[in-house]
Amino acid sequence: AQTVTQSQPEMSVQEAETVTLSCTYDTSENNYYLFWYKQPPSRQMILVIRQEAYKQQNATENRFSVNFQKAAKSFSLKISDSQLGDTAMYFCAFLPDFGNEKLTFGTGTRLTIIP
Amino acid sequence: GAVVSQHPSWVICKSGTSVKIECRSLDFQATTMFWYRQFPKQSLMLMATSNEGSKATYEQGVEKDKFLINHASLTLSTLTVTSAHPEDSSFYICSATPPTGRPTSGTQYFGPGTRLLVL
Numbered sequence: 001a002q003t004v005t006q007s008q009p010e011m012s013v014q015e016a017e018t019v020t021l022s023c024t025y026d027t028s029e030n031n032y033y034l035f036w037y038k039q040p041p042s043r044q045m046i047l048v049i050r051q052e053a054y055k056q057q058n059a060t061e062n063r064f065s066v067n068f069q070k071a072a073k074s075f076s077l078k079i080s081d082s083q084l085g086d087t088a089m090y091f092c093a094f095l096p097d098f099g100n101e102k103l104t105f106g107t108g109t110r111l112t113i114i115p
Numbered sequence: 116g117a118v119v120s121q122h123p124s125w126v127i128c129k130s131g132t133s134v135k136i137e138c139r140s141l142d143f144q145a146t147t148m149f150w151y152r153q154f155p156k157q158s159l160m161l162m163a164t165s166n167e168g169s170k171a172t173y174e175q176g177v178e179k180d181k182f183l184i185n186h187a188s189l190t191l192s193t194l195t196v197t198s199a200h201p202e203d204s205s206f207y208i209c210s211a212t213p214p215t216g217r218p219t220s221g222t223q224y225f226g227p228g229t230r231l232l233v234l
Contacts (some may be wrong), residue, residue, distance in 0.1 A: 033221050045225035105158045
Protein backbone atom coordinates (compact mmCIF):
# COMPACT_ATOMS: atom_id res chain seq x y z
CA ALA A 1 0.00 0.00 0.00
CA GLN A 2 1.11 3.51 -0.72
CA THR A 3 1.34 6.32 1.78
CA VAL A 4 1.65 10.05 1.26
CA THR A 5 2.98 12.33 3.96
CA GLN A 6 2.65 16.09 4.17
CA SER A 7 4.56 17.17 7.23
CA GLN A 8 3.48 20.82 7.26
CA PRO A 9 -0.11 21.17 8.49
CA GLU A 10 -0.05 24.95 8.10
CA MET A 11 2.13 27.52 6.42
CA SER A 12 1.91 31.22 5.81
CA VAL A 13 3.90 33.54 3.59
CA GLN A 14 3.86 37.15 2.55
CA GLU A 15 2.32 38.01 -0.78
CA ALA A 16 4.82 37.94 -3.67
CA GLU A 17 7.19 35.64 -1.81
CA THR A 18 8.07 32.09 -2.73
CA VAL A 19 6.90 29.13 -0.68
CA THR A 20 7.64 25.41 -0.87
CA LEU A 21 5.27 22.71 0.32
CA SER A 22 6.75 19.33 1.08
CA CYS A 23 5.43 15.89 0.24
CA THR A 24 6.98 12.48 0.63
CA TYR A 25 5.55 9.15 -0.35
CA ASP A 26 6.24 5.49 0.01
CA THR A 27 5.68 2.93 -2.73
CA SER A 28 7.21 -0.16 -4.23
CA GLU A 29 5.91 0.75 -7.67
CA ASN A 30 8.23 2.06 -10.39
CA ASN A 31 5.63 3.70 -12.58
CA TYR A 32 3.17 6.13 -11.08
CA TYR A 33 1.83 9.66 -11.14
CA LEU A 34 2.01 12.40 -8.56
CA PHE A 35 -0.33 15.33 -8.23
CA TRP A 36 -0.82 18.51 -6.32
CA TYR A 37 -4.41 19.63 -5.84
CA LYS A 38 -5.56 22.93 -4.42
CA GLN A 39 -8.76 23.33 -2.41
CA PRO A 40 -9.66 26.99 -1.83
CA PRO A 41 -12.40 28.06 0.60
CA SER A 42 -15.00 27.22 -2.06
CA ARG A 43 -13.90 23.59 -1.51
CA GLN A 44 -13.57 22.93 -5.23
CA MET A 45 -10.62 20.59 -5.80
CA ILE A 46 -8.42 22.06 -8.51
CA LEU A 47 -5.57 20.25 -10.22
CA VAL A 48 -2.41 22.31 -9.84
CA ILE A 49 0.22 20.10 -11.39
CA ARG A 50 0.85 16.51 -12.48
CA GLN A 51 4.10 14.59 -12.71
CA GLU A 52 4.77 11.24 -14.37
CA ALA A 53 7.37 9.26 -12.48
CA TYR A 54 9.16 8.13 -15.63
CA LYS A 55 9.87 11.75 -16.59
CA GLN A 56 13.01 13.17 -15.05
CA GLN A 57 12.07 16.72 -15.95
CA ASN A 58 10.18 18.53 -13.24
CA ALA A 59 6.68 19.65 -14.19
CA THR A 60 5.88 23.35 -14.23
CA GLU A 61 2.66 25.30 -14.62
CA ASN A 62 3.20 29.03 -14.68
CA ARG A 63 4.10 30.03 -11.07
CA PHE A 64 3.88 26.46 -9.85
CA SER A 65 6.72 24.00 -10.15
CA VAL A 66 7.73 20.76 -8.50
CA ASN A 67 10.96 19.28 -7.29
CA PHE A 68 10.57 15.58 -7.98
CA GLN A 69 13.23 13.39 -6.42
CA LYS A 70 12.29 9.82 -7.30
CA ALA A 71 15.04 8.11 -5.36
CA ALA A 72 14.20 10.09 -2.25
CA LYS A 73 10.45 9.70 -2.91
CA SER A 74 9.97 13.40 -2.51
CA PHE A 75 7.61 15.67 -4.44
CA SER A 76 7.62 19.26 -3.24
CA LEU A 77 5.59 22.10 -4.71
CA LYS A 78 7.09 25.56 -5.17
CA ILE A 79 4.82 28.55 -5.58
CA SER A 80 6.59 31.62 -6.89
CA ASP A 81 5.34 35.20 -6.60
CA SER A 82 2.55 34.03 -4.31
CA GLN A 83 -0.83 35.69 -4.67
CA LEU A 84 -3.77 36.08 -2.31
CA GLY A 85 -5.72 33.64 -4.47
CA ASP A 86 -3.20 30.95 -3.63
CA THR A 87 -4.64 30.76 -0.12
CA ALA A 88 -6.00 27.22 0.08
CA MET A 89 -5.50 23.69 1.31
CA TYR A 90 -2.97 21.87 -0.82
CA PHE A 91 -3.11 18.10 -1.15
CA CYS A 92 -0.37 15.90 -2.52
CA ALA A 93 -1.64 12.71 -4.14
CA PHE A 94 -0.21 9.47 -5.53
CA LEU A 95 -1.61 7.27 -8.29
CA PRO A 96 -0.12 3.96 -9.40
CA ASP A 97 0.11 3.48 -13.14
CA PHE A 98 -2.11 0.52 -13.73
CA GLY A 99 -5.58 1.46 -14.83
CA ASN A 100 -8.00 3.73 -13.04
CA GLU A 101 -6.80 3.13 -9.57
CA LYS A 102 -7.67 5.25 -6.60
CA LEU A 103 -5.67 8.24 -5.47
CA THR A 104 -3.86 8.22 -2.17
CA PHE A 105 -3.98 11.67 -0.61
CA GLY A 106 -1.81 13.31 1.96
CA THR A 107 -3.36 15.08 4.93
CA GLY A 108 -2.96 18.48 3.34
CA THR A 109 -1.15 21.74 4.03
CA ARG A 110 -3.16 24.85 4.78
CA LEU A 111 -1.42 27.76 3.06
CA THR A 112 -2.25 31.34 3.90
CA ILE A 113 -0.94 34.21 1.81
CA ILE A 114 -0.60 37.35 3.91
CA PRO A 115 -1.27 40.70 2.20
CA GLY B 116 -11.44 20.80 -20.92
CA ALA B 117 -12.03 18.13 -18.23
CA VAL B 118 -14.95 19.78 -16.50
CA VAL B 119 -17.00 17.88 -13.96
CA SER B 120 -20.29 19.17 -12.64
CA GLN B 121 -22.18 18.13 -9.56
CA HIS B 122 -25.78 18.77 -8.62
CA PRO B 123 -27.12 19.92 -6.29
CA SER B 124 -24.43 22.10 -4.75
CA TRP B 125 -26.17 21.95 -1.41
CA VAL B 126 -29.19 20.22 0.00
CA ILE B 127 -31.06 20.23 3.29
CA CYS B 128 -33.36 17.34 4.03
CA LYS B 129 -35.27 15.77 6.86
CA SER B 130 -34.04 12.67 8.61
CA GLY B 131 -35.33 9.52 6.93
CA THR B 132 -35.53 10.90 3.42
CA SER B 133 -33.31 9.95 0.50
CA VAL B 134 -31.10 12.34 -1.40
CA LYS B 135 -29.66 11.88 -4.88
CA ILE B 136 -26.49 13.63 -6.02
CA GLU B 137 -25.52 13.71 -9.68
CA CYS B 138 -22.01 13.85 -11.08
CA ARG B 139 -21.46 14.61 -14.76
CA SER B 140 -18.36 14.81 -16.92
CA LEU B 141 -19.21 17.61 -19.32
CA ASP B 142 -16.55 17.39 -22.00
CA PHE B 143 -15.17 13.90 -21.79
CA GLN B 144 -16.35 10.36 -21.31
CA ALA B 145 -15.47 8.88 -17.97
CA THR B 146 -15.36 5.13 -17.64
CA THR B 147 -14.50 5.55 -13.99
CA MET B 148 -15.88 7.97 -11.44
CA PHE B 149 -15.10 8.23 -7.76
CA TRP B 150 -17.15 9.38 -4.80
CA TYR B 151 -15.54 10.98 -1.78
CA ARG B 152 -16.67 12.33 1.53
CA GLN B 153 -14.84 15.13 3.29
CA PHE B 154 -15.17 16.15 6.90
CA PRO B 155 -14.18 19.68 7.95
CA LYS B 156 -10.44 20.33 7.87
CA GLN B 157 -9.69 16.79 6.76
CA SER B 158 -8.54 15.13 3.60
CA LEU B 159 -10.84 13.36 1.16
CA MET B 160 -12.08 9.93 2.11
CA LEU B 161 -12.83 7.64 -0.81
CA MET B 162 -16.23 6.02 -0.52
CA ALA B 163 -16.49 4.05 -3.74
CA THR B 164 -15.22 3.62 -7.27
CA SER B 165 -17.89 3.63 -9.94
CA ASN B 166 -17.39 1.99 -13.32
CA GLU B 167 -19.83 2.49 -16.17
CA GLY B 168 -22.13 -0.47 -16.61
CA SER B 169 -20.98 -2.40 -13.55
CA LYS B 170 -21.47 -2.40 -9.83
CA ALA B 171 -19.56 0.08 -7.76
CA THR B 172 -16.66 -1.00 -5.59
CA TYR B 173 -17.07 0.27 -2.06
CA GLU B 174 -14.29 1.01 0.40
CA GLN B 175 -14.16 -0.84 3.65
CA GLY B 176 -16.62 0.52 6.17
CA VAL B 177 -18.89 2.18 3.61
CA GLU B 178 -22.41 0.77 3.63
CA LYS B 179 -23.40 -0.07 0.07
CA ASP B 180 -27.09 -0.18 0.97
CA LYS B 181 -26.82 3.24 2.52
CA PHE B 182 -24.90 4.89 -0.30
CA LEU B 183 -26.27 3.64 -3.60
CA ILE B 184 -24.15 4.38 -6.64
CA ASN B 185 -25.31 4.12 -10.23
CA HIS B 186 -23.04 4.77 -13.20
CA ALA B 187 -25.54 4.42 -16.01
CA SER B 188 -23.64 6.22 -18.74
CA LEU B 189 -20.13 7.37 -19.61
CA THR B 190 -20.93 10.87 -18.42
CA LEU B 191 -23.18 10.38 -15.40
CA SER B 192 -22.85 8.78 -12.01
CA THR B 193 -25.28 9.23 -9.15
CA LEU B 194 -24.94 8.80 -5.41
CA THR B 195 -28.12 8.26 -3.42
CA VAL B 196 -27.97 8.60 0.32
CA THR B 197 -30.86 6.44 1.49
CA SER B 198 -32.77 7.12 4.69
CA ALA B 199 -30.42 9.95 5.54
CA HIS B 200 -29.63 10.73 9.17
CA PRO B 201 -27.85 13.68 10.76
CA GLU B 202 -24.57 11.74 10.88
CA ASP B 203 -24.67 11.59 7.07
CA SER B 204 -24.33 15.36 6.94
CA SER B 205 -21.10 16.06 5.13
CA PHE B 206 -19.45 17.37 1.99
CA TYR B 207 -19.61 14.88 -0.87
CA ILE B 208 -17.31 15.21 -3.88
CA CYS B 209 -17.18 13.24 -7.09
CA SER B 210 -14.36 12.94 -9.56
CA ALA B 211 -13.96 11.51 -13.04
CA THR B 212 -11.02 10.28 -15.08
CA PRO B 213 -10.61 10.49 -18.85
CA PRO B 214 -10.24 7.16 -20.68
CA THR B 215 -6.87 5.41 -20.73
CA GLY B 216 -4.69 6.25 -23.67
CA ARG B 217 -5.28 9.98 -23.43
CA PRO B 218 -2.49 12.26 -22.21
CA THR B 219 -4.48 13.08 -19.11
CA SER B 220 -5.60 9.56 -18.37
CA GLY B 221 -5.42 8.70 -14.71
CA THR B 222 -5.89 12.31 -13.66
CA GLN B 223 -8.96 12.82 -11.54
CA TYR B 224 -11.00 15.94 -12.21
CA PHE B 225 -13.29 16.92 -9.40
CA GLY B 226 -16.79 18.26 -9.23
CA PRO B 227 -17.51 21.30 -7.04
CA GLY B 228 -19.01 19.15 -4.27
CA THR B 229 -22.36 18.87 -2.56
CA ARG B 230 -23.02 20.02 0.97
CA LEU B 231 -25.60 17.79 2.63
CA LEU B 232 -27.31 18.77 5.85
CA VAL B 233 -29.71 16.30 7.38
CA LEU B 234 -32.01 17.73 10.03
